[in-house]
Amino acid sequence: MLPSLGKAVKKEVWNEKEQIYEYIQGDNSMLILLFSVLTLMIIAAFLIVYAANIKAAYNNQLAVNKGRKLNSALQDITALFDKKLHYAFLSLPMLGILVFTILPLIFMILIAFTNYDQSHQPPGTLFTWVGFENFKNIFWDDPIQSRTFVGIFQWTLTWAFFATFSNYILGMILALMINKKGIKFKKFWRTIFVITIAVPQFVTLMLMSRLLADQGAVNVLLGYLGVSPVKFLTTATLARITVLVVNVWVGIPYTMLITSGILMNIPADLYESASIDGAGVARTFFKITLPYMIFVTTPYLITQFIGNMNNFNVIYLLSAGGPLSLDYYQGGKTDLLVTWLYKLTVNNQDYNLASAIGIIIFLVSAILSLIVYNRSGSARKEDTFQ
Structure with a gap:
């Protein structure tokens, strides 16, 4: 859906039963773009966590091969409030930075490559990708x-x-x-x-x-x-x-x-x-x-x-x-x-x-x-x- 930013346009339809015109809501380009960026960020976060798990599993296997005893799940959780307390403290600020800084920043950068202006206001009108058109107009x-x-x-x-x-x-x-x-x-x-x-x-x-x-x-x-x-x-x-x-x-x-x-x-x-x-x-x-x-x-x-x-x-x-x-x-x-x-x-x-x-x-x-x-x-x- 991200390449198109929506296809269905808001339109007026005659309701024969009620004898009135009704508006059928179309796609909202702004929400599509926003949720697409959010989805990509979540996927990236899962990939990072997955890579970290693979690395941790590999290190654990090396430790087992050397005869070391692995920590239990309870010990790992306890470590978050002891040796790894900084991870626990930084998790919420990092989440806030991602949601309230990184996400809006990426969203606004992507807006520069669309035709989102006074003539293309969602949800009434869709906006689309225009590449570097805005930069060419400026220069x-x-x-x-x-x-x-x-x-x-x-x-x-x-x-x-x-x-x-x-x-x-x-x-x-x-x-x-x-x-x-x-x-x-x-x-x-x-x-x-x-x-x-x-x-x-x-x-x-x-x-x-x-x-x-x-x-x-x-x-x-x-x-x-x-x-x-x-x-x-x-x-x-x-x-x-x-x-x-x-x-x-x-x-x-x-x-x-x-x-x-x-x-x-x-x-x-x-x-x-x-x-x-x-x-x-x-x-x-x-x-x-x-x-x-x-x-x-x-x-x-x-x-x-x-x-x-x-x-x-x-x-x-x-x-x-x-x-x-x-x-x-x-x-x-x-x-x-x-x-x-x-x-x-x-x-x-x-x-x-x-x-x-x-x-x-x-x-x-x-x-x-x-x-x-x-x-x-x-x-x-x-x-x-x-």
Whole structure:
């Protein structure tokens, strides 16, 4: 049944006896696909258990040949609460991972190779396999979809770069200023800048969205001052700058805390040696502080970059991906791939296209992470860095 995803379509039939039309339920492609994946997983589990039993039987036979006494069934069960207690504890979490993570993941990957969209909604309409058609539409076959993907993908990478390094650089500068010798009330200054973390991020973003709206408080105030209203969130270029600036506001405190901890753990003898050698402040920073910071925080930077590529909250809560564009298919000028995926799923029911985009996001994130980390000093000089 898996190759066809159903054949019987829901149809209307005249009931001569009751003198009414009745609907005969057809196949449900979604349930067929879901239960097929579940069945394959159960078969795979049985095969694994079967292979484990064969291996155990073989080992038991070897033990018998050597004259060893085998454990009874009761002893094997007792071992699950003693020497093999970890198996008993891990069984339920593993079952949960399989049912609530692996199964939905495989299901959604398979959706990318179907035509499950707003025109093919089960149980009323069946959907079928279309191979790589969705990927071809995204990349070149469909002009609107490919133009939307290229534009949003370029902005996603641009956003991730500036959102990551603006927070990193400004957070580092702030940490250097607070940790500088001679600065008084360091704990006070750290507390002041960390207060923004105490406010839930979604509250901050929704408040900023209201303040910066065309009829928001900021533009009302500008009107009182005789200044023309500024379209912070409804002009493409200005909207992109606005989301970057607001992201700095909510992101700098985290970077400041991380870099402050690293600065306080840089060996003092490195600075003493540099001072004895006559190195100035700038030379000390670029030769000692910055290399140490980059080495330690490279995994953090990679994580932040990938996280910003998928930063749903800042974009959706602040600008909702807008302003909308007629050149884009169900997307806006500040949409990231992840917010575009959300709109395709929730607003337009294009589940096939959204699943294909999800696969692309995963591949790009995984490839970038592996390449950058393996080429970084954190991976190549892990054992030699002092």
